[in-house]
Amino acid sequence: MGYKAVIIGGSAGSFQVVTRILNSLSKEFPLPVLLCLHRLKHVRSGFVEALSLKSTIPVVEPYDKESLKPGRAYLAPANYHMYVELSNRIALSTEDTVNHSRPSIDLSFITAANAYREKLIGIILSGANKDGALGLNKVHENGGITIVQDPNECEVKTMTQSALQLTKVDFVYSTDQIINYLKKLR
Amino acid sequence: MTELRIVDIREITRIIRSLYNYDFSNYALTSFKQRLERLIILYNIGSGEGLVRKLEEDPAFFDLFLYEIAVPSTEMFRDPSLWRWLREDYFPSHLEKSIGRFKIWLPACVSGSELYSLAILLNEMGLSDKVQITATSISDKCIDVIKRGTYDLKKLEVSQENYKRCNGSKELSAYYKLEKDSIIRNVSLIQNIEFRKLNINFDNSPKNVKLILFRNNIIYFNPTQQEKVLQMLHGSLAASGHLVLGIRETISGINTNREFEFINETESVYQKKF
Numbered sequence: 001m002g003y004k005a006v007i008i009g010g011s012a013g014s015f016q017v018v019t020r021i022l023n024s025l026s027k028e029f030p031l032p033v034l035l036c037l038h039r040l041k042h043v044r045s046g047f048v049e050a051l052s053l054k055s056t057i058p059v060v061e062p063y064d065k066e067s068l069k070p071g072r073a074y075l076a077p078a079n080y081h082m083y084v085e086l087s088n089r090i091a092l093s094t095e096d097t098v099n100h101s102r103p104s105i106d107l108s109f110i111t112a113a114n115a116y117r118e119k120l121i122g123i124i125l126s127g128a129n130k131d132g133a134l135g136l137n138k139v140h141e142n143g144g145i146t147i148v149q150d151p152n153e154c155e156v157k158t159m160t161q162s163a164l165q166l167t168k169v170d171f172v173y174s175t176d177q178i179i180n181y182l183k184k185l186r
Numbered sequence: 187m188t189e190l191r192i193v194d195i196r197e198i199t200r201i202i203r204s205l206y207n208y209d210f211s212n213y214a215l216t217s218f219k220q221r222l223e224r225l226i227i228l229y230n231i232g233s234g235e236g237l238v239r240k241l242e243e244d245p246a247f248f249d250l251f252l253y254e255i256a257v258p259s260t261e262m263f264r265d266p267s268l269w270r271w272l273r274e275d276y277f278p279s280h281l282e283k284s285i286g287r288f289k290i291w292l293p294a295c296v297s298g299s300e301l302y303s304l305a306i307l308l309n310e311m312g313l314s315d316k317v318q319i320t321a322t323s324i325s326d327k328c329i330d331v332i333k334r335g336t337y338d339l340k341k342l343e344v345s346q347e348n349y350k351r352c353n354g355s356k357e358l359s360a361y362y363k364l365e366k367d368s369i370i371r372n373v374s375l376i377q378n379i380e381f382r383k384l385n386i387n388f389d390n391s392p393k394n395v396k397l398i399l400f401r402n403n404i405i406y407f408n409p410t411q412q413e414k415v416l417q418m419l420h421g422s423l424a425a426s427g428h429l430v431l432g433i434r435e436t437i438s439g440i441n442t443n444r445e446f447e448f449i450n451e452t453e454s455v456y457q458k459k460f
Contacts (some may be wrong), residue, residue: 042348065214
């Protein structure tokens with residue numbers, strides 16, 4: 001397969017979906033999983049703990065310049081943008097918000113797409129704004145796999161619909177299908 | 187504009203080194219690229235080559251370049267729990283009893299968020315007269331903006347919420363007045379602060395400093411530059427002086443780490459070993 005990372009973006013209505021995905025992966029999941037989810041700026045703790053509860057792989061809020069390792073999920077910390085450096089490390093940033101968001105899904109996806117090119121799998125989930133659409137398009141342009149959660153299944157459709165408008169994605173999947181797809185990665 | 191390629195960034199870095207003797211080659215590539223692209227759009231420069239030409243032809247532009255490359259703090263009183271800790275724990279135990287002027291240094295001021303937050307805190311604690319604060323910045327324009335007190339209106343709401351969360355004794359509005367599309371902060375807060383331009387090599391940095399506030403700056407460096415800067419900061423600190431970094435910044439991977447004790451892991455506060 002040769003993929004190097006999975007990146008997931010979501011906002012309103014995505015928490016349950018991310019939880020289900022993290023609960024279903026094998027302990028030996030062969031790739032790092034980057035999670036860029038909109039969250040409150042001033043609430044630093046609680047989120048990573050909630051995601052960790054049932055996750056089969058460790059979920060961490062990375063430190064700046066942390067190296068990415070397979071079988072771990074990296075949650076963008078509150079009030080930071082989370083980038084991927086070409087050196088396969090996380091880089092954090094406090095630059096201005098994009099689409100009123102910090103972390104910005106677009107910036108995480110764009111930098112990951114630049115670092116991993118065609119070896120990246122990008123997934124956009126339920127959410128209430130258009131953040132992520134540009135980023136997913138960049139993944140597509142660089143030859144990576146693009147997946148969007150089926151808007152009919154989403155609690156809030158705006159984010160997935162914006163992504164679908166901009167990009168001819170590879171798959172529109174239900175949560176179950178996303179899980180099955182990820183489970184097949186070896 | 188088209189995206190900058192690595193060769194474009196190298197060329198920009200090269201020209202800056204040769205003309206202005208500033209070395210950006212150890213800045214973290216992703217954010218540096220983003221800052222450059224933002225600047226090219228903002229000043230309608232068009233491309234990487236355009237930026238190189240501008241830097242060659244217009245020396246006065248270089249200060250603006252530095253101003254735009256520097257990333258301002260997100261808002262005032264970012265991470266209220268740090269400011270609460272400074273107010274309730276750190277300053278009472280370290281500053282109130284200190285003999286002589288207590289030196290504080292903010293090495294990389296951009297918009298003055300950290301500086302004004304600190305000045306407000308010390309003012310409310312009645313400790314302004316006990317400190318000697320040095321604020322340094324890579325750009326004259328940053329210093330100018332801070333001295334005039336102008337601040338981005340967009341950042342006001344979160345700043346106000348933060349101020350409440352760190353138990354401010356007034357309303358934040360006691361410290362600024364509203365203008366059309368910005369706010370003007372009360373500049374009397376910073377009247378005793380020494381401002382200085384400092385190049386990115388930190389030449390002639392202050393010495394015998396008791397407290398350095400340097401949050402969310404080393405994220406813009408690669409590990410090589412982080413090491414260099416940390417050594418410099420270490421040299422500026424007085425024995426047992428303190429360094430505050432951003433909460434997701436770490437020095438655990440670099441050698442200078444051995445010279446510091448991690449005294450508050452939640453708020454990322456280090457102490458220089460005696």
